[in-house]
Amino acid sequence: xxxxxxxxxxxxxxxxxxxxxxxxxxxxxxxxxxxxxxxxxxxxxxxxxxxxxxxxxxxxxxxxxxxxxxxxxxxxxxxxxxxxxxxxxxxxxxxxxxxxxxxxxxxxxxxxxxxxxxxxxxxxxxxxxxxxxxxxxxxxxxxxxxxxxxxxxxxxxxxxxxxxxxxxxxxxxxxxxxxxxxxxxxxxxxxxxxxxxxxxxxxxxxxxxxxxxxxxxxxxxxxxxxxxxxxxxxxxxxxxxxxxxxxxxxxxxxxxxxxxxxxxxxxxxxxxxx
Amino acid sequence: xxxxxxxxxxxxxxxxxxxxxxxxxxxxxxxxxxxxxxxxxxxxxxxxxxxxxxxxxxxxxxxxxxxxxxxxxxxxxxxxxxxxxxxxxxxxxxxxxxxxxxxxxxxxxxxxxxxxxxxxxxxxxxxxxxxxxxxxxxxxxxxxxxxxxxxxxxxxxxxxxxxxxxxxxxxxxxxxxxxxxxxxxxxxxxxxxxxxxxxxxxxxxxxxxxxxxxxxxxxxxxxxxxxxxxxxxxxxxxxxxxxxxxxxxxxxxxxxxxxxxxxx
Numbered sequence: 001x002x003x004x005x006x007x008x009x010x011x012x013x014x015x016x017x018x019x020x021x022x023x024x025x026x027x028x029x030x031x032x033x034x035x036x037x038x039x040x041x042x043x044x045x046x047x048x049x050x051x052x053x054x055x056x057x058x059x060x061x062x063x064x065x066x067x068x069x070x071x072x073x074x075x076x077x078x079x080x081x082x083x084x085x086x087x088x089x090x091x092x093x094x095x096x097x098x099x100x101x102x103x104x105x106x107x108x109x110x111x112x113x114x115x116x117x118x119x120x121x122x123x124x125x126x127x128x129x130x131x132x133x134x135x136x137x138x139x140x141x142x143x144x145x146x147x148x149x150x151x152x153x154x155x156x157x158x159x160x161x162x163x164x165x166x167x168x169x170x171x172x173x174x175x176x177x178x179x180x181x182x183x184x185x186x187x188x189x190x191x192x193x194x195x196x197x198x199x200x201x202x203x204x205x206x207x208x209x210x211x212x213x214x215x216x217x218x219x220x221x222x223x224x225x226x227x228x229x230x231x232x233x234x235x236x237x238x239x240x241x242x243x244x245x246x247x248x249x250x251x252x253x254x255x256x257x258x259x260x261x262x263x264x265x266x267x268x269x270x271x272x273x274x
Numbered sequence: 275x276x277x278x279x280x281x282x283x284x285x286x287x288x289x290x291x292x293x294x295x296x297x298x299x300x301x302x303x304x305x306x307x308x309x310x311x312x313x314x315x316x317x318x319x320x321x322x323x324x325x326x327x328x329x330x331x332x333x334x335x336x337x338x339x340x341x342x343x344x345x346x347x348x349x350x351x352x353x354x355x356x357x358x359x360x361x362x363x364x365x366x367x368x369x370x371x372x373x374x375x376x377x378x379x380x381x382x383x384x385x386x387x388x389x390x391x392x393x394x395x396x397x398x399x400x401x402x403x404x405x406x407x408x409x410x411x412x413x414x415x416x417x418x419x420x421x422x423x424x425x426x427x428x429x430x431x432x433x434x435x436x437x438x439x440x441x442x443x444x445x446x447x448x449x450x451x452x453x454x455x456x457x458x459x460x461x462x463x464x465x466x467x468x469x470x471x472x473x474x475x476x477x478x479x480x481x482x483x484x485x486x487x488x489x490x491x492x493x494x495x496x497x498x499x500x501x502x503x504x505x506x507x508x509x510x511x512x513x514x515x516x517x518x519x520x521x522x523x524x525x526x527x528x529x530x531x532x533x534x535x536x537x538x
Contacts, residue, residue: 139325139406142409178327214365215363230420237417239418241535242534243422251325252402262330
């Protein structure tokens with residue numbers, strides 16, 4: 001069985017990443033009788049802007065119930081904080097190539113130290129190569145004089161038919177009234193991490209105040225796989241919080257082919273950047 | 275069931291499907307979604323969004339959220355009805371929506387519904403579940419904790435669950451751990467929380483058993499030095515949860531007194 005855990009260093013947000021790859025029961029559920037409790041073998045690839053810069057075919061062998069760390073302590077290439085790295089940990093347990101669910105943990109520490117934020121999420125199936133439309137709904141962006149929001153898209157993408165590696169995404173920023181205040185078109189590199197600094201994007205378009213104001217960020221793109229994390233940071237106090245974006249499957253169960261088709265008809269404001 | 279009834283149902287089924295396609299039907303919605311509420315020294319924000327309009331933008335309509343706030347003892351503080359424009363959202367600040375006299379601890383519920391019963395727009399979305407985040411902070415903006423939706427009202431009981439959190443916490447970098455539990459059911463729930471060092475030694479540390487009133491909440495706190503957790507990784511575990519996904523919200527307090535948090 002296999003799966004792949006996709007994550008980013010997020011150095012651009014001034015953070016130090018530490019990942020704990022887990023081999024155990026998922027979501028706190030008790031180990032079922034007959035469950036596969038064999039060792040998990042991990043290979044690791046590290047990319048920068050789509051270029052493979054480090055590879056270890058046997059990064060770790062993790063006994064059931066244990067974990068292995070991925071950080072600049074165990075993977076020295078990550079000490080280069082000038083580069084934004086995307087990492088893919090390919091995890092294998094037992095026989096066969098089918099997917100197995102396994103949560104892993106990310107922890108990000110502020111560069112000043114002392115503060116950290118953590119998140120666990122599932123590894124993804126190993127990409128079949130089929131490109132799917134992906135929708136991001138992020139009703140959790142705040143900006144103020146001191147508070148900023150970073151959205152990190154770790155895109156494993158796939159080569160487009162024209163031979164250019166990457167994928168095209170449309171991103172809109174909406175204020176609470178529903179008015180689109182800014183829109184972007186981005187071409188995200190395959191195996192690259194892309195940062196959206198919400199405050200910088202809205203500079204001159206949105207009046208900041210002392211009190212944080214909430215916005216919604218909506219993104220539409222096509223890829224074989226992406227992991228999207230949202231960081232909320234108070235630059236003055238060094239407070240940091242992190243959440244992932246839940247797939248629409250978590251909050252609707254209808255005709256997703258039609259949902260994807262129609263969601264891409266979202267109106268674009270006149271004069272939107274492209 | 276007699277064969278006549280079965281045959282009649284088989285004959286009528288296509289007609290029923292056809293009628294469902296052409297007749298208006300309001301949004302089909304799941305049970306209300308629950309998030310913990312923290313007052314007193316904390317500030318809490320909720321992020322309601324008209325997401326059906328974003329997934330069906332050519333036929334976008336306003337939506338309504340029915341929201342309510344409950345105190346830790348399960349009593350309802352207030353309820354409100356909020357209308358959100360197409361593509362719109364609303365940052366719910368409980369002290370502005372429910373008034374200033376709020377409890378220190380409780381539970382917030384929200385359920386989205388159609389603003390009009392005569393809309394065809396969202397049938398293809400299927401059953402939708404309210405989708406919103408909670409942001410917890412202190413009153414000096416030194417701390418931020420962002421938490422995704424926690425559980426539904428009256429989800430399956432977790433009374434007999436032996437649950438372990440997937441989070442490994444570093445006791446060397448934390449001073450205090452606070453766990454918030456909500457009980458989104460109509461009956462009193464019993465739950466016992468404890469901490470466990472990661473690794474071979476699975477000894478339970480700091481056991482905190484208690485009851486949570488129906489629609490209520492409880493807060494449990496551990497000073498890590500007091501219970502001998504001063505280094506190494508540990509995790510939180512429970513015997514019994516109010517519902518299967520009613521895992522506690524954790525606030526991890528650092529040495530400087532600030533905190534962040536997560537849905538355990």
